[in-house]
Amino acid sequence: MITGKAVKNFSINFSQRLNEHAELLGHEKALQRAGLDTDKILALYQTMVLTRTFDSKAIALQRTGRLGTYASCLGQEAIGTAIGHMLEASDVFVQAYRETAALLKRGVKMQEILLYWGGDERGSDYQACPQDLPPAVPIASQCLHAVGIAYAMQLEAKRTGQEQRVCLVVCGDGATSKGDFYEALNAAALWQLPLVFVICNNQWAISLPRSLQSHSQTLAQKAIAADIPAIQIDGNDVLGCYETVQLAIKQARGGHGPQLIEAITYRLSDHTTADDAKRYRTEEELQQAWEKEPIKRLSQYLLDSQRASQSVLDNIQNQCTQDVEAAVDIYLATEPQPCSSMFEFLYQDCPVHLQEQLASLKGENHGQ
Amino acid sequence: MTLFKLPDLGEGLVEAEIVEWFCKEGDTITADSLMVALETAKAIVDIPSPQTGKVVKLFGQVGDIIHTGDPLLEFASSETSTQEKTISDKETASSVVGVLSTEHEAVKESASAVSQHSHSGIKATPAVRALASRMDIDLSIVTPSGPQGTIKTSDVQRVAKILANVGALQPLKGPRRAMAKAMEQAHSEVVSVTINDDADISTWPQHSDVSCRLIRALLIACTAEPGLNAWYDSHSIGRRLIKAVHLGLALDTKDGLFVPVIKDVQDYKAAALREKINDLKIQVQQRKIPAEALRGNTITLSNFGAIGGKYANPIIMPPTVAILGAGRSFESVKVNAGHIEAATFLPLSLSFDHRSITGAEAGRFLQSLINDLQQAQ
Numbered sequence: 243m244i245t246g247k248a249v250k251n252f253s254i255n256f257s258q259r260l261n262e263h264a265e266l267l268g269h270e271k272a273l274q275r276a277g278l279d280t281d282k283i284l285a286l287y288q289t290m291v292l293t294r295t296f297d298s299k300a301i302a303l304q305r306t307g308r309l310g311t312y313a314s315c316l317g318q319e320a321i322g323t324a325i326g327h328m329l330e331a332s333d334v335f336v337q338a339y340r341e342t343a344a345l346l347k348r349g350v351k352m353q354e355i356l357l358y359w360g361g362d363e364r365g366s367d368y369q370a371c372p373q374d375l376p377p378a379v380p381i382a383s384q385c386l387h388a389v390g391i392a393y394a395m396q397l398e399a400k401r402t403g404q405e406q407r408v409c410l411v412v413c414g415d416g417a418t419s420k421g422d423f424y425e426a427l428n429a430a431a432l433w434q435l436p437l438v439f440v441i442c443n444n445q446w447a448i449s450l451p452r453s454l455q456s457h458s459q460t461l462a463q464k465a466i467a468a469d470i471p472a473i474q475i476d477g478n479d480v481l482g483c484y485e486t487v488q489l490a491i492k493q494a495r496g497g498h499g500p501q502l503i504e505a506i507t508y509r510l511s512d513h514t515t516a517d518d519a520k521r522y523r524t525e526e527e528l529q530q531a532w533e534k535e536p537i538k539r540l541s542q543y544l545l546d547s548q549r550a551s552q553s554v555l556d557n558i559q560n561q562c563t564q565d566v567e568a569a570v571d572i573y574l575a576t577e578p579q580p581c582s583s584m585f586e587f588l589y590q591d592c593p594v595h596l597q598e599q600l601a602s603l604k605g606e607n608h609g610q
Numbered sequence: 611m612t613l614f615k616l617p618d619l620g621e622g623l624v625e626a627e628i629v630e631w632f633c634k635e636g637d638t639i640t641a642d643s644l645m646v647a648l649e650t651a652k653a654i655v656d657i658p659s660p661q662t663g664k665v666v667k668l669f670g671q672v673g674d675i676i677h678t679g680d681p682l683l684e685f686a687s688s689e690t691s692t693q694e695k696t697i698s699d700k701e702t703a704s705s706v707v708g709v710l711s712t713e714h715e716a717v718k719e720s721a722s723a724v725s726q727h728s729h730s731g732i733k734a735t736p737a738v739r740a741l742a743s744r745m746d747i748d749l750s751i752v753t754p755s756g757p758q759g760t761i762k763t764s765d766v767q768r769v770a771k772i773l774a775n776v777g778a779l780q781p782l783k784g785p786r787r788a789m790a791k792a793m794e795q796a797h798s799e800v801v802s803v804t805i806n807d808d809a810d811i812s813t814w815p816q817h818s819d820v821s822c823r824l825i826r827a828l829l830i831a832c833t834a835e836p837g838l839n840a841w842y843d844s845h846s847i848g849r850r851l852i853k854a855v856h857l858g859l860a861l862d863t864k865d866g867l868f869v870p871v872i873k874d875v876q877d878y879k880a881a882a883l884r885e886k887i888n889d890l891k892i893q894v895q896q897r898k899i900p901a902e903a904l905r906g907n908t909i910t911l912s913n914f915g916a917i918g919g920k921y922a923n924p925i926i927m928p929p930t931v932a933i934l935g936a937g938r939s940f941e942s943v944k945v946n947a948g949h950i951e952a953a954t955f956l957p958l959s960l961s962f963d964h965r966s967i968t969g970a971e972a973g974r975f976l977q978s979l980i981n982d983l984q985q986a987q
Contacts, residue, residue, distance in 0.1 A: 302642050306660035307617020516620040518653025 252466045254459075256474045259482035262534045264542035266481075276485045280549045286327060286480050287544065287555070290319040290537050292562040293343040296352055297511075299566050300359065304515045308574065312359045315340045317478070317510030318444055320536035322412075323347065324483035325440060328491055329410055331371070334395070336388040336411040339377035340442065340509075344412070348374060352569035353576070362579060381447075382417035385426035385439070392430065392437035392500075399436075408494045410438040410487075416447025418461045424468075427502070431468035434499035438490045439465070441502070442477065444509035445531075449522040462504035470500050477505030478536040481543075510535065612685040614660055616676045619650050625677045626650045628670050633683075638664045646682070661685060734761040745770045746779075785866035796925050799844060801964045804923040805976055808955035809983035810944060820956070821859075821887055821913050822880050824936055827982040828911060829855055829876050835975040839908045841929035842966045849931070849966045858907030858930070859887065861894050862917065868894045869927075871907045915939060920957045931966050934979070935959035956983060 258267055266273075273279075297316055303309035315322065318340060326347025329335055335348055345355060349370025357365025358377065366376035378384035388411035399406045417423050418441055430437045441461050445452045458464060465472035471493070475486045483505060490501035508531040512519045519528075544550040585592060585600045592600070619626060626648040633639050633646070645659040663685035670676050732749045734742070738761055742749050749761060752769045756762040773779075782790050796802075814823070832839040832855050841850045857875040861868045870890045872878070878886060893899040910933040912924050924935040937957040944953040958980070962972040 299642070302658040302660075305617070305619065305655060305657045307615070308660070311621055512653070515655075516652060518655075520653075 252463065254462045254466075254472060254474055256476075257482055257486055258476040258479050259485060260479045260539060260543055261476070262478070262539065264539050264546060266543065266547075272485070273481065276481075276488060278481060278484060282327075283481070283540070283544065284550060284554070284558070286323050286484065287537075287540050287550075288558050288562070289323040289326060289343055289347050290480065290540065291558055292346055292565065293319045293322065294537060295559070295562040295566050296346070296355075296569075297342060299570060300356065301511075301515060303356070303570065304359075309356060309359050310361050311514050311516050313339050313514045314511035315342045317531065317535050318442060318507045319343045320480035320540075321440065321442055321477040321483045321487075321505040321507060323480055324487045325410060325412070327484065328487045329408070332407050333491075334388075334391050334407070334409045335371065335374045336384050336391065336409060337375065337377055338381075338384060338412050338414055338417070338442070339379055340414070340444075341412050345374075350374070352566060353573040356570065356573040357576065360573065362576070364579065382413055382420035382422035382426075385411055385413055385417065385423050386429075387411075388437055388439075389426045389429045389435065392435035393433060395436055396433070406436050406495050406497065408436045408438065408491050410440065410491065412440045412442055414447060415441060415443040415445065415452055415455055415461055416450065417441075418464055419455060424464070427465060427468040427470060427500075430500040431470050434497070436494045436497075437500040438487070438494050439470075439500065439502040440487070441504045442507060443504055444507050446509050446513070446519075446523070448513045448517065449519075451523070460504060462502060465502035468500075470502050471498075472502040472504070474504045474506065477507035478534050478539065480536055480540055507536075508534065611666070611687055612661065612663070613681045614683045614685065616648075616678050616680055616682045618678050619648065619655050619657075620652045623650045623652065623678060625675050626655075628672050628674050628676065629654055630672060631668060633659075633665050633668075635665055635668055638662075648676070732761065733759055738763055738766060742766050747773070785863075785868060789867050792927060793925055796927050799928050800926050802923070802926055802961050803964045803969065803972070804959055804961045805969075805972055806921045806957070806959050807976055807980060808957050809980045810953050811939060811956045811983060812953040813984070813986035814954070815986070819880070819884055820915065820936070820939070821911075822883050823983060824911055824913060824934070825857060825875060825883060826880075827979045828857070828909065828934060830982045831975045831979040832909065834978040835971050837967050837971050838932040838962060838975050840931050840966065841908065842931050842963055843929065844965070852908045854908070856906050856908045858910035858927075858933075859890065860910060860912035860914075861891060862914075863894055863897075865897070868899065868904065869907065869910060870894060870899055870903050871905065873906070909933070912936070915956075922959045924959055924961045926961050926963050928963075931963040932972070932975070933961050935961070 259272070260266055273283075293315065297314050300309060300312045301314060304312045320343075322341050322343030322345075325335070325341070326344035329344075329348065331349075335341075335344060337345065342355065345368075346352070348368070350368045351370070354365045354368060359365075368374055368376075375384065375387060378387070388409050392409040395407045395409060398404070411426075413423060427439070429435075430439075443452065443461055447455055460474050462472040462474045473486060473490075475482055477483060486503055490503055493499075493501050509519075510528065510531060541555055544555065545552065581603055582600055585596055589596070616626060627650075629647040629649050631646050632644045639645060639659045640662045641660065642658045644656055646657045648655055648657060665683060666686045667684040669681045669683060676682055733754065733756075734749055739749065741763060742752070742761075745766065747766055747769055749766075752761050752765050754761040755765050781787075811818075811823075836851050837849075839852055839855055841852065843849065854874050855876050857872045858869040859872060861870065870893070872883075872886055872890070875883070890899070890903075893903075907930060909930060910924075910927065912922075912933060913936045914922065915936050915938040918938055920937040920940065922935040922937065924933040926933050935958070937959070939954055939956045942953060942955055943950050945951075958976065960972060960976045960979075962975075
C-alpha cells in the first residue's frame with residue numbers, strides 16, 4: 243500500500259449565538275464586542291418584522307391580482323437582516339431573489355420591490371443604493387457578476403488608495419450545484435477579491451430537497467476547494483448571523499480575500515406564489531421548521547432578557563404595518579410606464595428604424 | 611359597487627375552482643382577511659380580501675369553475691380607498707415571466723404545417739451548417755455519413771455536386787406557388803375521406819353537357835345533404851351551413867390550377883350556365899379573371915374527364931368540406947335482371963371532410979347525385 247502524509251486538512255465549524263430555544267450561547271460580552279446592544283438588537287428585530295409584514299402583504303397583493311409572481315422570504319429574515327445591517331452604504335449587495343430583508347435595510351423602498359414583482363422594471367432602479375444589483379432569477383449567475391464587481395473594487399482601491407469596498411453576494415443551496423458558483427469561487431480566491439459569499443441554504447431548490455442536491459455534508463465545504471475560509475451558521479439566529487457576517491466583511495475589507503458563509507435556514511413559504519409546496523413536502527417537516535423560525539426566537543429572547551416589553555414589540559409591529567400600507571398605496575397609485583419607454587434604454591442614440599417604430603407607436607396611441 | 615375579478619393566481623392560469631367560501635353575502639370583511647379558497651391547476655390558494663367592505667354578491671358556489679378575469683365577488687361601495695379604486699387597474703400586473711391575456715375566448719392561432727425546411731433533429735456542426743447555407747443546400751435532404759448521424763462537410767459537398775448536375779432549383783411562382791401552399795395547408799388540416807362510385811349515363815342523349823349535368827346533380831345532392839355545402843372553422847370547431855351554392859370549378863391552364871367561382875349557381879338555367887362556364891374558361895386562359903371571382907366557393911367540382919383518369923382523391927380546400935371529381939366516362943357491362951347489357955358509366959369521386967360530415971351523410975349525398983345523373987334528361 244502506498245503511504246502518504248496529509249498535505250491539506252479541513253474542517254467546517256458550525257456557529258450559533260441564539261439557539262432554537264432562544265437561549266444565548268456564550269457570554270453576553272461577545273454581543274457587546276460585536277456592537278449588539280439593546281437598541282441594535284431591536285433594530286434587527288424591526289427589520290425582520292418589517293420584512294415579514296411586507297412579505298405577507300405582497301402575497302395578498304398577488305392573490306388579488308395586483309402583483310405578479312412573488313418569491314416569499316418567509317423564515318429567512320434573519321440572515322438577510324444581518325447582511326443589510328452590516329454592509330456599508332458604499333459596498334455593493336448582489337442578491338438572488340429572496341433577499342427582501344437585506345434590501346429593505348439597504349434603503350430599497352418597498353414600492354420599488356413591489357414594482358419589480360409587478361412587472362415594472364423601474365422598481366430595479368434602486369434610488370438609495372443604485373449600484374446594488376436587481377434580482378437574479380437565473381440561478382447562480384449573480385455569483386460571477388459579483389466576482390466582476392469585487393475585481394473592479396480591488397482595482398479601484400489600489401488606484402485611489404481609498405478604503406477597500408466590499409461586495410457581498412447571496413445564492414441558494416441549489417445554486418451551489420452550478421458551474422457558475424464554482425467558477426466564481428475559483429476566480430474570487432485566485433485574485434483574493436474583497437467578496438463575501440453567503441449561501442442561504444433554505445433546504446429546498448423549488449421542489450428538490452437539500453438531501454438530493456449534493457452529497458457534500460456541508461455546502462460550506464465547497465469553498466475549501468478554492469481555499470476560501472468557510473463557516474456554517476444557524477441562519478435563523480440573527481445575532482449569530484450578525485457576528486459572522488461582520489467578521490467576514492471585515493476580513494474581506496482587510497485584504498484577506500473572499501469569505502464564505504453557509505446560513506442554515508428554512509423556506510417556510512412556497513417556492514413562489516406559482517408553487518404549492520404541499521405537493522412535495524410534509525406538513526410535519528414544515529411544523530418542525532416553524533419551531534426554529536427567527537422572529538419568534540428573537541422576540542422570546544428580548545422578552546426573557548427583559549431588553550424589551552411586549553408593548554415595545556407591539557409598537558414595532560404596528561409601525562411596520564402602517565409603513566407597509568403606505569408603500570402599497572404608493573405602488574398601486576403608480577402610473578404604468580408608457581409603451582414608448584421600451585425604446586429608451588436600448589441605445590444611446592436610437593437607430594432610425596427604431597425611431598420610425600416609436601413614431602408609429604405614438605401615432606397609434608393617441609393620448610398615451 | 612366594486613367587483614373583484616379572479617386574477618391569474620399562478621403563471622398563466624386560466625381558471626380556478628371554488629373550494630370554500632369564508633364569507634357570505636351580507637358579511638362585512640376586512641382587507642387581507644381570508645375570503646375564499648380556490649383550486650387551480652397548480653395549487654389550492656387562499657385568497658384574502660382586497661379591501662374592507664360589505665359583500666353583496668358571490669358569483670359562484672363551491673365546486674364552480676371561475677375563469678380568470680370573471681367576477682368572483684362584489685362589494686358594496688363604501689369609503690373608497692386608493693387601493694380599492696385600483697383593483698382593476700393593476701389587474702394585468704405582469705410577473706417577470708410575462709402575462710397571459712385574461713380573455714377566456716380561445717386565442718386564435720393559425721395552424722401551420724411543420725416546415726419542410728426545419729432543421730430540428732439535424733446533427734451538424736456550425737461550420738457544416740454555414741457551408742450548407744453558403745451553398746444553398748437544405749440540410750434536411752442530406753444523408754449523413756458521420757458518427758451518430760452527423761452530417762459532414764463531405765456530405766454537403768456530395769449533395770451540392772448532385773444538385774449542380776441536375777440544374778438549379780426552379781422556384782414555383784404565381785398560381786403554381788399558390789397551389790403548393792394551398793395543397794400543403796389542405797393536407798395538414800383536413801381529415802379527408804373519398805368515396806368512389808359510377809353513374810350509369812347510358813340513357814343520356816348524345817352530346818349531353820357533362821358539366822351542366824354534374825352541376826344540376828350537385829345542387830340536388832346539396833339539398834338532400836346540406837352539410838356538404840358548408841364552411842368548417844377548425845379554430846372554433848364549428849360549421850356554417852350555406853343556403854346558396856357557390857360552385858368552385860377546377861380549371862386547368864398551362865400556368866397551373868385555377869378554381870373560379872360561380873356565385874349562386876342554383877339561379878342559372880342550363881344554357882346560361884354553359885355560357886358562364888365558357889366565359890370563365892376564357893378569362894382563366896387569358897389570366898383576366900378578377901381575384902374576387904376566385905373566392906367564396908362553398909363546394910367544388912373538378913371535371914377532369916376530358917383530360918384523362920377515372921377515379922381520384924380530390925383535395926378539399928378549407929374552409930369548404932366537399933369536392934366532387936368526375937373522370938372520363940367509360941363503356942362497360944351492367945347486369946340488369948340477370949342479363950348482361952352494355953352501358954356507359956361516369957366515374958365519380960367524392961371527397962368530404964370527416965371532421966364535420968359523417969360517412970352516411972356523404973353516402974346519401976353521392977347517392978342522390980347519382981340518382982339525378984341517371985335520369986335521361
